Amino acid sequence: MIQTERELKVLKIREQMQRNQLEACIVSTPVNTYYLHQCIFQGYTYIPLEGEVFSFVRRPSDFNLKALQLQDGHCHFIRKPEQIIEVIQAAGLTLPASLGLEGEEMPQSQWARFEKMFATSQIKNISHMLRQARSVKTEYELEQIRQSARLHEAVYRNIPSFYRPGMSEKDFCIEIEYQMRKGGCLGLFRCYGIDMESFMGSVVAGDNAAASSPYDFALGGAGHPSNPIGATQETALREGQSILVDMCGNFSGYLDDLSRCYSLGKLPDIAYRAHQVALDIQAYVQENLRPGVICEDLYNGALKIAQEAGMAEYFMGCRQQAKFVGHGVGLVINELPVLAPRMKEPLQAGMVLAVEPKMVIEGIGAVGVENTFIVTENGGEKLVSLSDEIIDLLA
Template identity: 45%
Template sequence: MNALIKKETSQRFAKLQQIIIQSQADACLISTSVNQFYLLDFIFDGYIFIQPEGEPLLFVKRPSGMEGENVIYIRKPEQIPDYLRQRNISLPRKLMMENDVLPFSTALRLQAALEMPQLQNVSGEMRRIRSVKSEYELNQMRECAKIHARVYEQIPRIYRKGMTDIEFQIELEREMRLAGSTGIFRAFGENMDIFMGSILAGDNAQVASPFDFALGGQGASPLLPIGANGTTLAAGTTVMVDMAGNYRPWMSDISRTFAIESVPEMAYKAHQVSIDICNIISETAKAGTPCADVYFLAEKRVKEAGLEAYFMGTEQQAKFVGHGVGLEINEPPVLAPRSKEILQPGMAIAVEPKFVLPGIGAAGIENTYVVTDNGLEKITVCEEGLTIL
């Protein structure tokens, strides 16, 4: 581990230890991949045991070959108490765990193995810590955004007349992988399954989905009812591209819309309103701005344009206009009318004011911004206009 990464992870552990102290807990147990990576810069099968002070212990099941005085190999969690006692560490009476992510059976097993401590959920606190990025993390996102934009620039080249949305997505996914995409799209929560992103062509953009994304789509199978469904990219309709910016561990989020040959003026109007909203928010919002106010800025411009019926869907309208981005694509804060969150320096947010126009398709853009004391820094820089294919 190089010095920069060691400094980063040390600072992250210090933040978590402060949460443990504030919560009056005795220890914290971390086992999910995204939080392990955040704290260690690598992932393993097992548990990180963190106390209010001192170095963490790593209880490892896989992979083999990990070394270090704080690395302890186990076959099952029931072995953890004996190893703690060997190091003169008392079993925790109050233990923080990722209770809203862990399977219920896993949480119960860990609680029983540790002789029934009181459990407290740490998932929300971990997401809050991760929502404010260091300069190292933000630079990862800036690098990712540049690659993301370069891949989107290939879209006019890969388009072929008569292709379906799935064929189009396959070609774009190829470009993504060649550019270094990890091929996995990390998202938090239930009903967030998706494969590398979403392509919405024509009226498929109207189809409501059970998944918690801004827009839906029927999907190619009832097993994954989101996104592309085999729709032909037909003249007079649009195709919205919202594919993963997963070229670094810290991600970026971009949506762009393309017109197939020609589209009605309504599509250009809605698309320009989306650009206007992004510009208004980027010129107005900064550290200290309530997230609800950001949503209301968007809502005001939508009402001025008379496009309320099409904003963030038709059959099912999403009640937010953006979200945080980081190791997961949907981190805090949420830019929603009921949000109590406040923008802080170092946050990264995706702003996605989108419209769905019956008979035409989706319109609008999405950009990722870094929150500063003086405003928002746009890191996703590529053509925003309604581009003709």
Template identity: 30%
Template sequence: MFEALERIPLEEITARWARCRDLLEVSMPEAGGLFAFTKTNIYWLSGTLTQGVFWLPRQGDPVLFLRRGSERARLESPMANIVEFRSYRDIPRLAAEAGCPLSTVIAAEKGGLPWNLADSLQKNLSETAFLSGDGILARARGVKSAWELDKMRLCGARHHKALHELLPQRIRPGMNEREISLATWQVFFELGHMGHMRMNAFGEEIFLGHVSAGDSGNYPSAFDGPLGLRGEHPALPFMGYRGTIWKERQPLAVDCGFALEGYITDKTQVFWAGPESSITDEARRGHDFCVAVQEWLAENLRPGATPSELYLHCTDWAAREGLSEGFMALAPNTVKFVGHGIGLAVDGWPVIADGFDEPLEENQVVALEPKFGVPGLGMVGVENTFVVTPRGGECITGSDYSIICLE
């Protein structure tokens, strides 16, 4: 009686299963398969967003175990094995009945279960040893297929149109941050934004993004990103505060992701209240430096490049220019990265940061976000989303990185 709004192609998800199995073979050969628990990973592996357990054996067809929603799952997923369960104790029997028995060692998405459910899982599968499979899932999702890249390019094009073309027509100096947030939502929804974005990190949340006028850009932040903000309220430190007015000769930083058909791109657009001639020397210098850093990173966003080396080059560069204080935010808000993977969630693999020594791979997607905090004024800089290619990073969120001046 019903048809799915979209049904993921079987060849798409079988390629994802193959990538996970290849990574298991290389990094965890003792594991006979992989368990996923979070909705995002289950969606990536099955094509349906649901709560449950996804079992990917090293060989044979995987099984999706659901407590409810199996009818919808069968509409949306081309998988053969979708079964309902009541308790974790049912899973070994159901897996065996599906022809895909559990192995004695399983790579599990350990970040995907709270402590109480992990205890229950181990209690009911006491003969199974669990290893951490989080890194395998992160790396597998980090490399995008052509099917995924088509969605992200469309998302990025609409993102650029929203922030660079439409939003400047809806905002002006004198508006407060909340009014600017609502204008941002308006243009986003007009262009198909889904209204919801996801984070991979446990307990992390996002809502629209950050809208920061003036010194809000340097306001103390608990979010792991360089741009500070006051936000709606201490209970929702996102969007913008109605009590902060965007005043003349102040920057306005709009750092808001765009979500389309599940996939997200990241972009920051900086506006200035006043003519271009009124931009302060410090703000101009900081912004120009960030644009130069983004350009250099994009040129070097090639397969085989090492994220940690890219990051250290940028921090050394900032030090040589006398811009260390302010680069990637003023202390103590300073963050220790200049870019992050993105896709089904804002915070993905890889991260352009110290300690990330695995070489980049073709078709990874990375949001580069060099920013600069100016004391007493706010934050300038850029953020755009790039695809790793042999020719360098392909920007999918527009090519104009200048400050937009509004009077």
């Protein structure tokens, strides 16, 4: 029997529920609602360990319930969450002994409300569990990410034509953002975590690449005090310094991540040596993006390559070094898994990761690369064919 996309995802969530001894869970965040239904509404989806799911819609008031393609009696408009109890009991279901909620995203007041509603249930936080379910993509999701990567690549191929003499970082960044939006990018850049936020990406030139960021991204950049990351109007694009373009592509609701390095004329030799080490690291990681490989081992192998090449002091930053070399992508830019120390999780076929070995050199800027890969039995499937080399904008 051919399963629908939602049925495949519900199955993945139920596998996690069984591991975590949950009889039911409730999903309500936009990311997880879209994950299940390929649309967003304000409301809740109740997933029992067995049987059909229920969806409860608060807004929009004219939402087409039939679009959810659930069985009759399993889609309802509600005014308040307490009505969930009424519906599931009317359907002949008993309240679960254990219930999962998105604790890392749900306000405490909402959590307390559900505790009162499900007074006899043990309530557990399922945010990490749902991230694990999302980490292995369905074929539909893989095609959505491939589509984003293709359209993203099409814009990047034209980046050299966007440059104009006298541009600042911010000018160049805005032009790239404009062309990405014209090319179909939705502009929305979802992050996981209440202390993570950004826009479509960043452009950093010269020493601005070394400016430390409060966010857990590979690169910093001074940005603006209200968004301290990425480009500034004050940083001019100058000869002898690198320009690193790191933009997120969201052309389908699913994200890819892509970085390329540019220059105005020739860079100092150390920049090209460091860039080659980054490419060597990428090749090593790509070759080993196979099921069963441990995430931590890939980070350690990448760090070893940087150390043996004498580039460890520049690896993933200089003043502040990021402790990862790759991260999952999907509906948010920082999905699981993460290629980082102490990450013991084995890779699985169908995981999608952005691999971003970068070097930041004081006085020159950032070099390196970022590409999005799918984990397969034969190593990472690279989603673009764009050159990884440093491109001279004056050539």
